[in-house]
Amino acid sequence: MLSSKLSANRIALAITFILLLVIPHIASSYIVYVVILAILFSMLSASYDLLTGYAGPLSFCHAAFYGLGAYTSALLTLKTGMSFWLALPISGMSVFLFGAVIGYPALKLRGHYFAVTTFFFGHFMYLVFLNTRELTGGPLGLGGIQPPESIFGIDFSGMTANYYLILIFGILMVGFLYALVNSGFGRLIVSIRENEDLAEAVGVNTAFFKVLAFSISAGLAGITGSLFAHFFRLLHPSTFSWMTSEMIVVMVLVGGAGTLVGPIIGAGVVTFILEMMRFAPELRFVIWAILLIAILVIEPRGLAGIYARIRGGK
């Protein structure tokens, strides 16, 4: 029983992997573009899941860290001529540290108070992106961002090379998160989610581990932002508004919070639904609402929960 489940999962994983590998050779460039977006959103929702799905605190500012990484990387390369390959880790580290600075005071608040604080912080960061015109170009956007410099003779100006670059980072990030949630650290943050006072009583430094989960989650969003900036080559504040944060929350809930694989699938599903809705963008909110209500009514643990029910027969 268990081994058949495992092998079914393995087969699904292998098929997905092969599909992801061949897509640029079999699909139109539009489809490739949409899959790149789906991978970027998978990275955002997987990194968000570390904080909200595993450690517990509900956050509404993940897109702010995404934007911070994107602008940091773009500006480093534009203003100082730094290479993308250096700007990417620096952006990730900076957002990680920034996350620690924000997370330390914010995570002293619990429950709704923390959630509301992150919501306002997210909006504040959007206003910063919008109003520091000398740096970000404000509402006009920030253009002229260069693609990653070629390495190993690979030229990154085209779609296909960028696709593989982002895919590799996506796989690395998910692998890293997988190792993390299954580590001792992963156990400790789950204990905080389950019962913070009990966790503290059995010796978990809850304040420290919450801030660490928050910072890692932010730093990974920052790396994703850097990848996005040099792929899309044009940044606009609205990409990093609260709506994007909310979309990440929806992706994670639809997929199943605290499962890592669920949010990745959720990101894929939601990205494709939204792309199909392009003809009527104002209907996006309706779609989100319907998706969320449907999933919460059918199975609060999301698609991952539905899958577990089908496989486990309960």
Added chain:
Amino acid sequence: MRDLLVLKDLTKKFGGVTAAKDVNLNLQGGMRLGIIGPNGAGKTTLFNMITGEIKPTSGTIEFEGEPIHGLKPHQISKKGIGRTFQIVRVFDEISVYDNVLIGAVARKLHFRPTQEQHHHVDEIIELTGLGEYRNVMAENLTVSAKKRVGLATALATKPRLLLLDELMAGLTFVEIDEMLELLRKINGEMGITLVVVEHVMKAVMELCENIVVISSGQKIAEGSPGEITNNKKVVDIYLGEGSK
């Protein structure tokens, strides 16, 4: 022999309520101490001060010769004091095994829990009779099983002192006897010093070598079970309680 735990003039005021007043206590390592007293006497408050959940208004707490008042609960746990809660607490939506493993991992964090830690968790699950519930989600257990999970998780942190707040409440007679046997093992074989708060008098009398009686935040008597049952002040308080 140096005392394991020393409370000096420990006082806690909640606004107008004095939940602990000048409590002094010396506890030797290896002992089984019972704390009894009427509802609202301040027993849980005493535990909460020792484990750092609340700060004493005044007074000091020393564990193994080191002052620990002012430390955070997670720091005190790391020093070697474990506890269970009067209103049972478990990590609800994970398995019993994972509950206990968290205790071991919190005690010593490795990137991956070690073979030795898994082994330790297995032993504790065996000892506390939770084997059959190993893979059951903790929230689906009965109160009595949850209490054993709480105890097992505390044991996994390898404490030298264990504070147990009304572990017997709500248990059947059979379960109480099993629990008593388990606590004797924990004390005798693992060498863990026990302080138990109990309303189940039979359990305290059978288990403890020494008993402290608290009333209105003050220690009013201390002695062997025999001395306590014959203490007039204590009898008055309990009869007074009962006749209300």
